[in-house]
Amino acid sequence: MxxxxxxxxxxxxxxxxxxxxxxxxxxxxxxxxxxxxxxxxxxxxxxxxxxxxxxxxxxxxxxxxxxxxxxxxxxxxxxxxxxxxxxxxxxxxxxxxxxxxxxxxxxxxxxxxxxxxxxxxxxxxxxxxxxxxxxxxxxxxxxxxxxxxxxxxxxxxxxxxxxxxxxxxxxxxxxxxxxxxxxxxxxxxxxxxxxxxxxxxxxxxxxxxxxxxxxxxxxxxxxxxxxxxxxxxxxxADVVAADEREAGCRALLNLGHTFAHAIEPIPELRLFHGEAVSIGLVAAVACAEACGLVDGVRGDLLRSLLVSLGLPTRLPMPVHIDRLLDVMRVDKKAIDSSIRLVLPTENGADVVENVDDSAIALAWTSVGAIL
Ligand SMILES: NC(=O)c1ccc[n+]([C@@H]2O[C@H](COP(=O)([O-])OP(=O)(O)OC[C@H]3O[C@@H](n4cnc5c(N)ncnc54)[C@H](O)[C@@H]3O)[C@@H](O)[C@H]2O)c1
CATH class of the missing domain: 3.40.50.1970 (Rossmann fold)
Known part of the structure; x- marks a missing residue:
């Protein structure tokens, strides 16, 4: 044990x-x-x-x-x-x-x-x-x-x-x-x-x-x-011990989740939470790539790992990006309607404020959303 x-x-x-x-x-x-x-x-x-x-x-x-x-x-x-x-x-x-x-x-x-x-x-x-x-x-x-x-x-x-x-x-x-x-x-x-x-x-x-x-x-x-x-x-456990009440680094556990929360409630997609997180992680990596935080190698590694685990990396059907952006703005992690995201970096992840809408749109397109 x-x-x-x-x-x-x-x-x-x-x-x-x-x-x-x-x-x-x-x-x-x-x-x-x-x-x-x-x-x-x-x-x-x-x-x-x-x-x-x-x-x-x-x-x-x-x-x-x-x-x-x-x-x-x-x-x-x-x-x-x-x-x-x-x-x-x-x-x-x-x-x-x-x-x-x-x-x-x-x-x-x-x-x-x-x-x-x-x-x-x-x-x-x-x-x-x-x-x-x-x-x-x-x-x-x-x-x-x-x-x-x-x-x-x-x-x-x-x-x-x-x-x-x-x-x-x-x-x-x-x-x-x-x-x-x-x-x-x-x-x-x-x-x-x-x-x-x-x-x-x-x-x-x-x-x-x-x-x-x-x-x-x-x-x-x-x-x-x-x-x-x-x-x-x-x-x-280590993250919780460092920040029990989510005043700081515990927010890193939301990696992929702001994207996931936008798609999980869409009934037509029929996604379980973990499946939405999987797609959300792919979108987060694409967003990080667009922001210059990671190179393509990390993204490729993540996508192939998720596929080998039988997890989805794309939306099961196209969804309009505007619909997704609206939901992201009201998610608990958005402040004053500007979108705050946890994004991967080369060594882990970081909270990124005021992420550009174009980077987020690119992230959504990478998992099959449409304009
Ligand atoms: N408190 C937190 O920090 C935290 C973090 C993540 C998720 N959650 C919450 O957890 C819930 C999701 O948890 P979950 O994914 O464990 O889902 P769940 O508790 O809904 O269980 C999923 C399904 O598995 C069944 N099940 C449970 N154990 C089983 C077993 N050993 N064998 C066969 N079937 C089994 C359940 O009956 C259910 O049908 C959500 O409500 C979510 O909000 C909380």
């Missing part, structure tokens, strides 16, 4: 990465956050499998009667679900000393973390990620939250992603790569897109691992997955 430290003073914790370690979850949790009671928030897809192994590792009378099951769709990542979790915790007699344990993908972790952050003004929280994306990204760093309905001009509403939430660091993150054995290939690849992003932040060792171990990664080789998750988690 590998250990990655997230150094945050009194809120420090460890990320444990291993194979078939969920049967030890009970003793791991008791070691870092001793409690007589444990409440579980569980992704329904893993409830009968991985979560059962995890829950059974606790002393029988310390686990709350029924785990709270969540169907992991974004429309469930909303306040009524948080309220239902609170009610369930109250019914089970949970108090301020109860450990709240989320088992599932990033969705279960985000909503479970927010319920833990707010129940009785905060109870100890444990992350047990079961998707690759959650292992290398969502479970690390303490961002929790829910989607919030936003009114639209026609009197309806759309869900605004992650618009309410809290920073609430877990006591420990336990990533068991054995759980990835049941994850479908499309979701698995989405996690790989975030690994590529982390590698691009300046970790050549990880870039090398991704380039050389494609077959082993897709064969879900336990040793290679432990190495991949450990390296990727280390990169996120």
């Amino acid at each position: 590998n250990t990655v430290a997230v150094a945050l003073g009194s809120r420090s914790y460890e990320i444990l990465v291993g194979y078939e370690i969920l049967s030890s979850l009970g003793s791991i949790v008791q070691g870092v956050s001793p409690s007589k009671k444990h409440f579980f928030i569980v992704d329904e897809k893993v409830q009968e499998t991985h979560a059962q192994i995890a829950v059974q590792s606790f002393e029988e009378d310390s686990a709350c009667a029924e785990p709270f099951g969540i169907d992991a769709v974004e429309s469930n990542k909303v306040m009524p679900t948080v309220e239902a979790i609170w009610s369930s915790m109250l019914r089970d007699g949970c108090d301020r000393g109860t450990n709240c344990i989320a088992i599932g993908g990033g969705l279960a972790g985000d909503i479970g973390g927010f319920a833990a952050a707010s129940f009785m003004r905060g109870v100890p929280f444990v992350q047990v990620p079961t998707t690759l994306l959650a292992m290398v990204d969502a479970s690390i760093g303490g961002k929790t939250g829910v989607n919030v309905p936003l009114p639209t001009a026609d009197g309806g509403s759309v869900l605004g992603k992650n618009l309410a939430g809290a920073f609430w660091q877990p006591k420990v993150v336990v990533a068991d790569v054995a759980t990835l054995g049941t994850l479908d290939n499309r979701q698995f690849r989405c996690g790989l897109a975030e690994c590529v992003k982390h590698a691009m932040l300046g970790n050549d060792g990880m870039l090398q691992l991704l380039l050389e171990q494609v077959d082993a990664i897709f064969a879900r080789d336990a040793g290679v997955l432990v190495e991949l998750v450990t390296m990727s988690a280390q990169i996120k």
Whole structure:
């Protein structure tokens, strides 16, 4: 089992990465956050499998009667679900000393973390990620939250992603790569897109691992997955430790994301987040090339890596650039409607202010957008 430290003073914790370690979850949790009671928030897809192994590792009378099951769709990542979790915790007699344990993908972790952050003004929280994306990204760093309905001009509403939430660091993150054995290939690849992003932040060792171990990664080789998750988690942990509240360098983790956020909500494209990130990374590299921040070699390397991992590098159908620019201007990372981007450099990435519209248009054209 590998250990990655997230150094945050009194809120420090460890990320444990291993194979078939969920049967030890009970003793791991008791070691870092001793409690007589444990409440579980569980992704329904893993409830009968991985979560059962995890829950059974606790002393029988310390686990709350029924785990709270969540169907992991974004429309469930909303306040009524948080309220239902609170009610369930109250019914089970949970108090301020109860450990709240989320088992599932990033969705279960985000909503479970927010319920833990707010129940009785905060109870100890444990992350047990079961998707690759959650292992290398969502479970690390303490961002929790829910989607919030936003009114639209026609009197309806759309869900605004992650618009309410809290920073609430877990006591420990336990990533068991054995759980990835049941994850479908499309979701698995989405996690790989975030690994590529982390590698691009300046970790050549990880870039090398991704380039050389494609077959082993897709064969879900336990040793290679432990190495991949450990390296990727280390990169996120270091950035979080340097900037817990995203006042500075944590913004670098948004590499490719401002482009991704513009295309992810377009229903016709039917893109998962990781797929949008993959296309977003290609656009970010093209934009960096147009701004003279990187040469073509880095872009070619990235594009061929993404292709070898089965990730998209172009839009599945053309979209007008004006539509994309409008969305980018209202993205959370834009200030005063000028576009601020995280772009790759030769050694990693940097935040670039006031990026020229022509460089962004060029980036969009490079992934198949049209004028
Ligand atoms: N807090 C953060 O820093 C952060 C960062 C990135 C993403 N997120 C959030 O994370 C969510 C996305 O996370 P995700 O990609 O893990 O998706 P997810 O939680 O929606 O899970 C994806 C799918 O995989 C299923 N699943 C989970 N584990 C499985 C397993 N082991 N085997 C088979 N199926 C499994 C789920 O039921 C779901 O259908 C989004 O809500 C996003 O906003 C949060």
